[in-house]
Amino acid sequence: MPTQPTPTMHDVARVAGVSVSTVSRVVNNERYVHPDTRSRVVEAIAELGFQRNEAARALRPGQTSDTIGLVIADIANPFFSAIARGAEDVVREHGHMLIVGNSGLDFERERDLVQELVRRRVDGLLVVPTAHDHADLHTELSRWAPIVYVDRAPRGVRADAVVLDNKAGAVRAVDYLVRAGHRRIGYVGGDPAVVTGHHRLAGYKQALKAGGLEFDEALVRFGNHTAEAAEETVAELLNGPTKADAIFADNNRMTVGALHAIRRVRTEAGLAGFDDVELADLLPRPIALVTHDTIELGRRAARLLFDRIAGSAGPPRRITLRTRMLVRGGS
Template sequence: MRDVAVLAGVSPATVSRVVNDERYIRPETRYAVERAITELGFHRNELARGLRPGQTTETVALLIEDPANPFWSGVTRGAEETARRHQHMLVVGSTGQRFEQERDLLRDLVRRRVDGLLVTPTAHDHVDLHAELARWAPMVFIDRVPQGVPADSVVLDNYGGAREAVAHLTAQGRRRIGYIGGDPAVFTGADRLAGYRRAVEDAGLGYDPVLVSLDNHTVEAARAAATALLDGPAAADAIFADNNRICVGVLHAVAGRDEVGVAGFDDLELVDLLPRPVPLVTYDTVELGRRAAELLFGRIAGETGPTTQVLLPTRLVLRGGRGR
């Protein structure tokens, strides 16, 4: 702590106040101390604990987008089971896919000295924030590829899964396949759109942007988008939905239109009760959380070396079709 104080030009007591996030510290003083911490290669948590190596809060954190989405229940379960095996508690926070909320949660968790972070970053470019936080605690990305951040990641084969699902539709003779997605800036959405595009091009259909509808974030928005693709100039004869919420909206739109094909990414609750068969891209969400947590605990234990990206496979499963 004395070395930090000398480099920052402040007293050791001031360094202590900064690393413990006390109030009434001038911004320029806080910046000087944090810059000195980084330059000297210390971790803020180590300073807050008196630079005693080996100490731990026995807590890791998982930041998720939407706790109401069944996807996250599996991820949370896998991460929590792994944390328990490592004698750690898992704390879960929700970002709501809002950058400001994510930023505040991350900074608060670091101030609380969690031993590591499992994160699914929002779509916006905030590499500097994650790079800053990665200096204080190990970080693993879930279903996102780190850009400019020294972090491990576990991702689904979003590209391959989407390509396989759309290829299934083309094999059925579909020729006007619509795509309904969410935020195109999100890594998963961009990869799934690329998989869709490759599949229609492989089938010799060509990529038609008229058949693509993006920025749909609710069931109702997806329903309206699907109706527009079916009844408008696009004249779609099938639709690929790039997530479970969008797929629900699409299924509402095609109710009573048995001639329209539907495929989706993500499993759906109660989908087996549907009268129509629906091919869905499925995967093991529990394994996704488990693998990410194992990578994190490896880093917490002191593992060094190049960052790791784990690609989890997907599987196309025909669901629904009750009574057929």
């Protein structure tokens, strides 16, 4: 008879319906494993005849590190800094330390960061994904550590993610401009492949249609990745052939650039933006802003991650946080 292959941690994880890292925690009698999950793993080990000494050959070396990795797009942006703050609150509650990396929205850099964090044996990963397809990278890394995506879902894979209600927020902001009497509303954004931009553009189109306005591609400008680039784009929209009379900026950097352009052009154009902007209350003109609890975004993602670390099974979860619109400044 042919010899049966020796069972590995991957086999145990498959039978128990948990991650390999959860099996490792049970094998090493570590914390953060739910009793029901521990029982399933123990039963799978007995069923398969798994031997503890296979751990060194089946899994990355060493014990868990009591660290969590966070990869964000731009650590200098207050939006991403707030995500890090919220995540760190929960990470510290669990006796872990947060390690933060900055991808700059570059997929190769993101890939290098998450691979290095896994090599350093982080217990889990929080990732603000780039616009690149993540199917292969997620498959490779999720074998070793649970992953929760923050602010946007990854392309090409169903995975745990905590996001904002981007479309509804954009609808509110653009509707505000329509109700204020604006008829040529420009859209200024970054990378159109990023899912947040896709949903905000959909909200922009929906609000225009509801207000009886035609969608005009000439008023939509993507490819702006800094406040300075947005300033030039908005100045062109306001002062050029398009003759926009209002702007919807799809993130805080775009809004800052739009404010500079409106001042430079010396126009009374309307302005609405997604994300809050520091010191907006001090502006001499009113501005409609889609706001949200960004710190809670980080907290919720970290809580979901620790649920997975503890062995919580089930299909990928999508948590969507509501937004609201405030009119700031102009007082």
